[in-house]
Amino acid sequence: MAKRLSYLGPAGTYSEEAALLYDPHAELIPCPTIPTVCRAVSDGNADEGIVPIENSIEGSVVYTLDYLISETELSIFNEVVLPIQHCLMVRPGAGVEGIRRIYSHPQSLAQCRHFIEDNFPLAEPIASLSNSAAVNDMMDSEVLSAAIAPQRAAELYGAEVIGRGIQDVTNNVTRFVLLGWEDHLPTGNDKTSFSFAFDEDAPGSLYNALGIFATRDINLVKIESRPTKESLGRYNFLVDCEGHRESPLVREALRALELQVSSLKVFGSYPWWNDSSRS
């Protein structure tokens, strides 16, 4: 039976591309928000949910981080790293000449600003609610138009792709995490994600916490601070470290950490997307 996979819809977005990259055979369930993606899993309507967690240009999807820290009881089961390839698309056969409008989500328009200025200096950029909606808007437009959207949206709406990878910054990837009831069994090439906070904002707290990992030669892959909702000067720290939480070393480190912090939440252990994402 196909796995039921909830994702941030609608169809034709990068989230759907990531879901298909993760499992081309999954039954995809589009949801309007990150909480509803997770609730689909909690309520048993999906087996796993996929949500974006960070983009190399835009940074962390803090809504996902905050939801992991304080809302959901789901675990991170896996990850997917999707290269973001903005495509330029038109109505089939329309060609590139005389394009007067370019539809897309404002973020994508901004990421392709130089491309637009260099190639379509006379076209007017028009905002759409999503990259997927942009293709709809373009197909319905009364003047000759183009849309900037993922390849997948062209397939869905019958548009013709006339340019690929048109974003100004080439190193544009988004990391997604898969959420489920349990995290992943050890594979020998894993990382572990967790968050922690301190009751008192003592100068050496974070240093001492990191010392637990440094003295055990456990590499930290990522560290980030997120303000707690309570007050501006207090933080939750989010860390990814190398190794599975069931390995003796990581297990011992997490136990030691628990004694030093006021709260610790382990989101889960899961395999690296693949080796090319490591170097």
Next chain:
Amino acid sequence: MAKRLSYLGPAGTYSEEAALLYDPHAELIPCPTIPTVCRAVSDGNADEGIVPIENSIEGSVVYTLDYLISETELSIFNEVVLPIQHCLMVRPGAGVEGIRRIYSHPQSLAQCRHFIEDNFPLAEPIASLSNSAAVNDMMDSEVLSAAIAPQRAAELYGAEVIGRGIQDVTNNVTRFVLLGWEDHLPTGNDKTSFSFAFDEDAPGSLYNALGIFATRDINLVKIESRPTKESLGRYNFLVDCEGHRESPLVREALRALELQVSSLKVFGSYPWWNDSSRS
């Protein structure tokens, strides 16, 4: 003579509100992008430039962070913390009945989703390129419409505000930094922002670096990692610490840090926005 202040335009955006909050008498110079805001200062066309650096809901403006890390030679001279108050506005006298469209930047529409669903379940959300453009679009609309934008945009375009603070999450603030040729003189209530990176990704590197501050009882206000452009597993670390870089303690710490890292860039020291931003 009024200070010339470049900001991320157009007029009527939160960046303009922040610029006016910082200096109501400044001569404001709108610029289309963060690099052009900075270039206005470098080229002598502005005395200072103001750029957004983090929002409590959306997280860091990584574009600004990356620009500070690797592009600009300007220093952080000051900061401004602006409460984000989304306002609902209409054509003067139009009232709230029968609104069929709500224009805004997709991010603002998302931040007000519950408000819209609860109060205008039949209205269609329409994307605009900026909050400021949304007010224009609303004023020009052929059907009864509203826009979600800052108060300032209503003043500029002659719209009438019929609701204030309509965002679903109340704790929504954006921190802006002022960039200039030099940072700020010590005031006794300062912080210092800097970034550093390591040649080798050794497990204990970050721990040892933070130890320099912990052993001197220097409080770290914020810590964040940003992937370097070179490869996915390597990071620049961005830290805000308490104290001015000219204070003996911080100066000594930064000197010690310089010996442990492959690169260190001090963005500057500047006063906290005000005491209410600290607790």
